[in-house]
Amino acid sequence: METLQSIEAVRAWRGSGELGFVPTMGALHEGHASLVRRSAAENARTLVSIFVNPTQFGPNEDLAKYPRTLEADLKLCEQAGASAVFTPNNEMMYPPGFCSWVTVEGLGDRLCGASRPGHFKGVTTVVSKLFHIVEPTRAYFGQKDAQQALILRRMVRDLDMPLELIVCPIVREPDGLAMSSRNRYLSEDERRRAVGLSKALFEAQRLFKAGTRTAAVLRGQLIITLDEYVDKLDYAELVDADSLQPVTEIAGPTLIAVAAWVGGTRLIDNVIVAP
Ligand code: AMP
Numbered sequence: 409m410e411t412l413q414s415i416e417a418v419r420a421w422r423g424s425g426e427l428g429f430v431p432t433m434g435a436l437h438e439g440h441a442s443l444v445r446r447s448a449a450e451n452a453r454t455l456v457s458i459f460v461n462p463t464q465f466g467p468n469e470d471l472a473k474y475p476r477t478l479e480a481d482l483k484l485c486e487q488a489g490a491s492a493v494f495t496p497n498n499e500m501m502y503p504p505g506f507c508s509w510v511t512v513e514g515l516g517d518r519l520c521g522a523s524r525p526g527h528f529k530g531v532t533t534v535v536s537k538l539f540h541i542v543e544p545t546r547a548y549f550g551q552k553d554a555q556q557a558l559i560l561r562r563m564v565r566d567l568d569m570p571l572e573l574i575v576c577p578i579v580r581e582p583d584g585l586a587m588s589s590r591n592r593y594l595s596e597d598e599r600r601r602a603v604g605l606s607k608a609l610f611e612a613q614r615l616f617k618a619g620t621r622t623a624a625v626l627r628g629q630l631i632i633t634l635d636e637y638v639d640k641l642d643y644a645e646l647v648d649a650d651s652l653q654p655v656t657e658i659a660g661p662t663l664i665a666v667a668a669w670v671g672g673t674r675l676i677d678n679v680i681v682a683p
Contacts, residue, residue, distance in 0.1 A: 409485065410492040415541050418455070418494050422543060426452045429544030429571075430490075431535060434458040435475035435589035439579040441488040443548040446576055448489030451546060456485045457494040457538055459501065464530030475592050494542070501537060510536040512559045512566070518652050519555050519665055520676065523642050531556055532563050539569055546572045550579075552586050554663055554678045558652065578677070584610060586677045598671040604637020605666050605677040608644070612664050616681045621658045634668055642667035642674065649680055658683060 412418050428447030432440050436458075447454040458481055465471035478495070485493050509529055515521075516528035539547065549557045557575045564573050579587050584606035585599075594602055608630045620626055623646040630644040647654055649661035658681065665678040 444488035
């Protein structure tokens with residue numbers, strides 16, 4: 409496996425064959441590994457990028473303390489079947505005078521976008537840049553970040569980006585907690601309580617399967633369960649899985665998404681239900 413440290417090195421390495429691409433911010437876990445394995449199975453070669461993108465963090469967020477574990481990350485990439493890893497730095501991604509942005513209007517204002525203003529503008533801009541640098545055949549993202557996947561899918565379609573975007577299932581810990589680089593922040597007690605997000609979602613899913621279709625009823629149940637476990641709720645929403653518009657009665661694919669603070673850590677999770 410090669411390590412590529414500059415945009416020029418990626419372009420020289422790229423060649424013309426089928427290439428799968430997995431963009432990440434490092435601190436890799438089994439969730440990331442699942443994307444790399446899927447890409448390696450579906451493409452001749454796979455490139456993983458590791459870049460903690462500063463423009464998607466708000467001024468009071470965890471950019472400075474975001475976990476950086478490059479050595480272990482490289483090992484995980486190699487074991488999962490990556491052909492190369494791209495590790496750009498801030499200077500090459502955002503040269504002096506940088507002032508060009510990619511935004512997807514509307515979809516980025518709700519859910520995580522409401523509590524993290526500017527977050528998705530940072531994501532769409534860096535992912536666009538990475539797509540231009542890497543020119544992947546297929547790019548792999550996790551359903552864990554459901555809103556991000558939806559926004560990127562729209563960006564690829566609206567701007568005719570010549571690649572296929574593939575969204576992979578959420579990988580969870582045995583107790584249900586969605587794997588996340590931010591789980592490393594959790595103390596023992598917080599880790600125990602973090603399971604409340606998936607517990608609440610699975611409970612809502614169970615009620616849905618038992619016939620409940622009224623969003624307010626499901627949302628009420630979500631909040632009761634979350635209140636038992638988390639320190640502060642950010643949101644618990646039932647929205648149309650395509651438009652992210654709130655639903656009142658579940659009639660089509662619906663994203664049930666939650667975000668909550670456990671101690672100083674903001675966690676997100678979701679499930680999709682469909683009648
Ligand atoms: P991140 O490094 O957090 O920016 O994540 C990089 C990619 O991995 C994104 O497409 C995430 O959605 C995906 N990802 C993160 N956690 C998981 C998980 N538990 N299961 C599946 N994909 C994940």
